Amino acid sequence: MARLELRNLEKNYGAVKAVHGINLAVEDGEFMVLVGPSGCAKSTTLRMIAGLERVTGGEIRIADQLINDRPPGERGIAMVFQNYALYPHMRVRRNxxxxxxLKRRPRSEIEAATNEVSNILEIGELLDRLPKQLSGGQAQRVAVGRALIKKPRVFLFDEPLSNLDAKLRASMRVRITDLHKQLKAEGEQSTAVYVTHDQTEAMTMGDRICVMKEGRIMQVADPVNLYNHPANAFVAGFIGSPEMNLVDADLSSNGELRIGTQTIRLDDSFRGRIREGVTEVTFGIRPQHLAIVRQDEQxxxxxxxxHIEFMGHEIYVYADVEGHGFIVATPAAGFDRHHLSDGRIRIRSQAGAAHIFDRLTGENISLANRT
Structure with a gap:
């Protein structure tokens, strides 16, 4: 078993607190992604798990064993770094x-393990090359293989794809997630914590995603729930591409939203989920949940x-509503820009698709009474 648990984990740098008592459980065999903007302490958290940063407060446990004071080599972890960290003077085989x-394993065991890992990652033809003779994708596969060969209890990935181009990142995402599924199916240790600032990587790779901001956890959920039910405005704005439209509005007791001088009425099922007593709110709606309607539509x-952007399968229409910016994502098939030639647009949200956030706290109050 390789369940990883962080209990009230803290990290201080002098008077500056970088990690604020976070709690997180990564189940045995789970692929957990830590995601957030630069400076949110996701890499610091990973480095504390690895033993590369000292813990200021709280506990780190693997298989319910406290590992706070264990050196990195005795924690049962393997880490894949952003810069690959291959030994430049060693050929791939020795890397x-x-x-x-180092652990003085028998030569036959080392050779068998090297061949097994090279076959899994399809790098057999690279074994006699030096790191300088590898492409970025090849070097990253070697770095993953060096972690895999150790058969660790927990894999740690620190933004391992950030140095690759977009096409190679996409293929490596698939390769890493497929490898995780293969290990899990074969009964091997496969618990993984993956750090990235790229929400696309997070959404496509993680069994669950932990969204962080300024050393705090904002929400932990699977990708579908994170997208559909964001706990707060930060998560709503960070997850999704293009990002959610977030606009300040005033909410009346009868379920009407005022944006500038315009008013829209929430549907009945939606109004029943709104917490009472909050009037200053942020209206949130994803671009994919907005539709362009006729000028006489109520x-x-x-x-x-x-502005209008052609993105291939979708068209992004940028609209200004009394100084508030909205993005509408509409299918490219059948889109006719001529009916927008006069510059006027009228947009309406899908029933029940909007979110209402408390403007002061950022909390998603439209989920308050959801069952």
Whole structure:
């Protein structure tokens, strides 16, 4: 078993607190992604798990064993770094097997393990090359192989794909997630913590995602729930591409939202979920949940088109509604930009698709009474 648990974990740098008593459980065999903007302490958290940063307060447990004071080599972890961290003077074969040789494993065991890992990652033809002779994708596969060969209890990935181009990142995402599924299916230790600032990586790779901000956990959920039910405005704005439209509004007791001088009415099922007593709110709606409607359509917002982007399968229409910016994502098939030639646009949200956030706390109050 390789369940990882962080209990009230803290990290201080002098008077500056970087990690604020976070609690997180990563189940045995789970692929957990830590995601957030630069400076949110996700890498610091990973480095504390690895033993590369000292813990200021709280506990780190693997398989219910406290590991706070254990050196990195005795924690049962393997880490893949952003810069690959391959030994430049060693050929790929020795880079892969270095950890096993340090532990003085038998030569036959080392050779068998090296061949097994090279076959899994399809790097057999690279074994006699030096790191300088590898492409970025090849070097990253070697770095993953060096972690895999150790058969750790927990894999740690610190933004391992950030140095690759977009196409290679996409293929490596698939390769890493497939490898995790393969290990899990074969009964191998496969608990993984993956750090990234790229929400696309997070959404496509993680069994669950932990969204962090300024050393605090904002929400932990699977990708679907994180996208559909964000706990607060920060998560709503960070997850999703393009990002959610977030606009200040005033909410009346009868379920009407006022944006500038315009008013829209929330549908009945939605109004029943709104917490009472909050009037200053942020209206949130994803671009994919907005529709362009006729100029005489009721319960819609009127604005002006400022920009149109062709994205292949989708069209992004940027609209200004009394100084508030909205993005509408609409299918490219059948889209006719000529009916927007006068610059006028009218947009309406799908029933029940909007979110209402407390403007002061950022909390998603439209989820308060959701069952």
């Amino acid at each position: 892969l097997s270095f950890g096993l040789r 319960n819609a917002l009127a604005g002006k088109v400022s």
